[in-house]
Amino acid sequence: MTTMFTPDHEWINIEDHEAAVVGITPHAQDALGDVVFVDLPEVGRTYKKGEVAGVVESVKAAADLYMPVEGEIVEVNEALRNDPALVNRDPMGNGWFFKVHVTHMEQFDELMDPPAYDKLLKTL
Amino acid sequence: MSAVVLQQTPLHGLHVELGAKMVEFAGYSMPVNFSDGIIAEHKHCRSAAALFDVSHMGQLRLLGDGAAKALESLVPMDIVDLGLHKQRYALFTNSQGGILDDLMVTRRESDLMLIVNAACKEADTRHLIHNISDRCTVVPMPERALLALQGPKAVKALARLNADVAKLVFMTGGAFRLAGADCFVTRSGYTGEDGFEISVPADDAVALAKALLKEPEVKPAGLGARDTLRLEAGLCLYGHDIDDKTTPVEAGLTWSIQKVRRPGGARAGHYPGAAAIEAQLATGAAIKRVGLTGLERMPVREGALLFDAKGHKLGHVTSGTLGPTVNVPIAMAYMAANHGGPHHEVYADVRGKKFPMRVSPMPFTPHKYHRG
Numbered sequence: 001m002t003t004m005f006t007p008d009h010e011w012i013n014i015e016d017h018e019a020a021v022v023g024i025t026p027h028a029q030d031a032l033g034d035v036v037f038v039d040l041p042e043v044g045r046t047y048k049k050g051e052v053a054g055v056v057e058s059v060k061a062a063a064d065l066y067m068p069v070e071g072e073i074v075e076v077n078e079a080l081r082n083d084p085a086l087v088n089r090d091p092m093g094n095g096w097f098f099k100v101h102v103t104h105m106e107q108f109d110e111l112m113d114p115p116a117y118d119k120l121l122k123t124l
Numbered sequence: 125m126s127a128v129v130l131q132q133t134p135l136h137g138l139h140v141e142l143g144a145k146m147v148e149f150a151g152y153s154m155p156v157n158f159s160d161g162i163i164a165e166h167k168h169c170r171s172a173a174a175l176f177d178v179s180h181m182g183q184l185r186l187l188g189d190g191a192a193k194a195l196e197s198l199v200p201m202d203i204v205d206l207g208l209h210k211q212r213y214a215l216f217t218n219s220q221g222g223i224l225d226d227l228m229v230t231r232r233e234s235d236l237m238l239i240v241n242a243a244c245k246e247a248d249t250r251h252l253i254h255n256i257s258d259r260c261t262v263v264p265m266p267e268r269a270l271l272a273l274q275g276p277k278a279v280k281a282l283a284r285l286n287a288d289v290a291k292l293v294f295m296t297g298g299a300f301r302l303a304g305a306d307c308f309v310t311r312s313g314y315t316g317e318d319g320f321e322i323s324v325p326a327d328d329a330v331a332l333a334k335a336l337l338k339e340p341e342v343k344p345a346g347l348g349a350r351d352t353l354r355l356e357a358g359l360c361l362y363g364h365d366i367d368d369k370t371t372p373v374e375a376g377l378t379w380s381i382q383k384v385r386r387p388g389g390a391r392a393g394h395y396p397g398a399a400a401i402e403a404q405l406a407t408g409a410a411i412k413r414v415g416l417t418g419l420e421r422m423p424v425r426e427g428a429l430l431f432d433a434k435g436h437k438l439g440h441v442t443s444g445t446l447g448p449t450v451n452v453p454i455a456m457a458y459m460a461a462n463h464g465g466p467h468h469e470v471y472a473d474v475r476g477k478k479f480p481m482r483v484s485p486m487p488f489t490p491h492k493y494h495r496g
Binding site: 033034036037039055057059060062088 | 145156157161162163348351352421422423425445446448475
């Protein structure tokens, strides 16, 4: 399984653990509505698991972006600065937020695999 | 799950059928947006016509010869001289001059029709009954729904149902038959666009909404777009931009107090809080409501504190979003009156970071009312 999920409706793709990709799920973008601004973290900064690394702003609300696992930000999605609605159009793809160099691989085991996340969605 | 049972408007089933995202608002289950989303609904209203369900709002009638005079004892507005079929914006005030609610008043053949905010309607009804039911009859109208059709093409769409509605001008109303229903229509709204508000019997509301949605110009819109539209239009949201702690003068609503009710006028004073409001009319208020536009793209929302360049606190934001038409962050705020001049630069604190904003005249988008 290369994509895992958090209870906060974020996903992390861990194909490359030196640059694991983080975004929000289709459910999260749907709940937020039209995204108008994304406050991205600084490249080079390290965050602990669960720390707020950024904010996604829709027309009606702001939502924190949490670090799904501990790590250093190695890249942010610059395309979101000019086109934040990418998050709505392609949340699992071009609407990614940042890439993390993961240092604690074991933290992945605490995340949800796709069937577990699907199960969570069904309870909402 | 909340144990509170939400009230539903007569259009609830239609909203669900149309794919609305429903949220709680003022005790009602209301559509925040439909499948196109808030920005698309907002833009559709600015370019064509949007249909809003505002049936959660309170509709009341005041009956009797003394109704207008009686209502004047609760609002600092000229109601006695309000002409037949004319509509006027009004404010219920408290003894400190604070605003208990804002409302629309229309003089009809046999009554005054009031439209009040959903969250305030119980309190407003009690306020009216407690204070003036000895001089007029206060009749709530829960049996009626309220639709708003707003946008530059609203008149074209509505005139297909009844051509006579096109004769109305801004802030006037009349009785019209629409899709078989006896409606009372005013040419007014809460978006800054030309448009109509339609009071319709609850039993006829779904048929009328469906008839309007069949018109090619019309798409449904939810409370999300209603909020961004009214904010761009510089219109206050009760409970946010005005409340029982803000006076009409602080809120920049002195235009709504007619001369006849001001000091020196024939029916000056004699409403709750007249002394406080008259003092502010004479000398100005220490704080005032202003518009702000963001110089960066970060939306600045209700509660954000405002500072000058040196870090001195100047005030706080009461409403804010990214304006879909103007495409920059816009906000309303209360600020120290001496800092509220146009183009004054201030800094909004959002999550510990300072974002520059500029005091800007409102409305942020020009009003397009049909004044005839």
